[in-house]
Structures are given as structure tokens and as C-alpha cells.
Amino acid sequence: MKETNMYKNVKDTFPKQLIDMIEDENFRIVSDEISDGTITLQFYSPEGQDCYYDIELSYFINQELPIDWSMLACDGISYCRDYDVSEQTMLWLDEFGHGKNGAPYDMKDVYEDFEWVKNRILTLVEIFNRYNKVAINDVWQLSCT
Template sequence: MKRFYITLSEQESFDEVTEWLPFDNNEFEAESAAVAAEKAFNEMEDERLLFRVEELTYEEKSCTWIRHGEALFFALDKQRENIKKIIAAAEDLEWAVEYDDYSNLTFQKYSPCGQDYFMEIKTLNNADKCVDEIKNVLDNFDVSYETYLWLDESGHGKNGAPYDMRDLYEDMEAVEEMISKLYAAVSEAIV
């Protein structure tokens, strides 16, 4: 685990920052600066727009904490702007999107045979995390397993699914393709 020091600014852009203010709980232990930044972001109670994360190292000779290396900057507005781009890209593909302050997104779309497919994504106000989570859903989508879930004991569709196993399987392939197109669109939206 590494230690990170968090400072904040109320300015609207990095160019305007003249002073970084200590965050209430300004030291975090984490595996990386990105994880520390996410932890700090989740604890923020005010509307400060910018914060900075710096790695702290312990130097045995002088027994002092020193700050060093590249500072990792996070801008709340930039992340939210990218999440808005993700939502717009999804809506262009006819996905319905519901969101809770940009930290949780629900994507919903009907398959060709009328299945109401949806996925819930925890973004924590991080557009890259949102894209990664959609990719994770795609990578773990198993057409055969999803088809099996909708079959009765005689091998026919149940609960409103297509009666024929082949039709159901093809519908699940279509759902996988929907997710794939969504992933491609949202990836491109935040480049």
C-alpha cells in the first residue's frame, strides 16, 4: 500500500488555482493514485470542483514525509461531462438511460423479440470506470447461459420468451450485439 496526500481547490480551472487547501481526511492508503482519488471523491461533501493527489514517501535518513512525483489531477466537471457523452452515445443507440447524480447508471433496451434487457453500472462519477464496467458485462455475457435461463424443462421458452430454443438463442445473440455496439459507442464518445 502507498500513502497519498489530498488537496482541494474551489477554482473552476487548474489555470486559476493559486492555492491548494488540505482535504479534511487528507491522507489515504491505496494501491494507486487513482484509487486514492476515488476514495477522496466519495468522501467529498462539498461542491469543490478540483482536487489533487500526490504520493507520499518515507525517507529513512531524515525521517520526514516528502511529496514527490507527478500530481494526479481530477476535475469533477470533466468526469461529469464525459458521463454525459456516454449517456448521449447510449441514447443515440436507443438505450434508455437513468442516472443518479452520475454515480449510478442504468441502461435499458428491448431485444428484437421484446426482452426487457437492462444493466446497472456503478460509475462513481468516473467515465473510464463506466466504460470498463460495460466492457466487463460484455466479456461475461454468455449467450448459451442466458438462453438456458429462459428455457423450461422441455427446452422451450418460458415467461414470455420465444417458444423455440433457436429463436431464443438468436435473441440472446442480438442482446450481446447490442451490448457490443454500446461499448464501442461509449468508448469512442470519451476519447
């Protein structure tokens, strides 16, 4: 059976309490339909960046109930570990350090905005941990490698 047949929409895949926790933290679920095995969340940074975070569902396909939601926390931790604030800042600046594509003029403001984005993903990690009732240290020890 294909992944898209198992997870047709967010409401059938995620428990309502988890959806509520995500939305309470001002993450918006882009679409209720799941067609490519991911759920996309949208949020805005203080400087107005339109940010997206994809939640991959592929490892839930063969997982027995109850689902171990801490895997979502591990994905978030891995994403943050690989997220290079300096690189993202440089992509949003021109060769003189001035904002482009709607970026703030001051390089410091751009850098701080990308730090905020990285920390926002850590908020998702906390949400998944709270839902799974696992402390972040336990996630590292039990699930994340």
C-alpha cells in the first residue's frame, strides 16, 4: 500500500490534541491534504520571513500503535543541528551586507531573525516532547542518534 493511501489528511494522521498544540504556538498547517508523505507547517519570523517546516511521515507507515511521536522531535533536533544561521543570513544579504528580498537592512537584524527561526523549530521539538511526555534528554538517549 502506498504512503499516500495511508495518510490522506492531517486530521486522520495526527491526534487532535497534537494539532491543537501546534496551532496554539502559531504554526499553521498549510494543507489538510497529504499527497507527498509530508505535512507542511508555516510560520512568520519577526522580520516577516515566510517560513516552512516539513514533517516527514514515512517512518510512521510500518510503526505499530501507539506511535512514538518523539521521532518528530528527533527530526526537529536534527534539522536544527544542520541549520546554519550564518549561511542563511548570507543568502538573504547582498554583497554589501544590505537586505534584499525584503530582508532588513542591518546584517545583525537578519542574523537574529534566522536565530529566531532556528529556535522556532526547537519550539516544535518541545511540542512533540510534551505530547509524547518525554523530556528532551530522554529523546536524545532513547531515540535520536
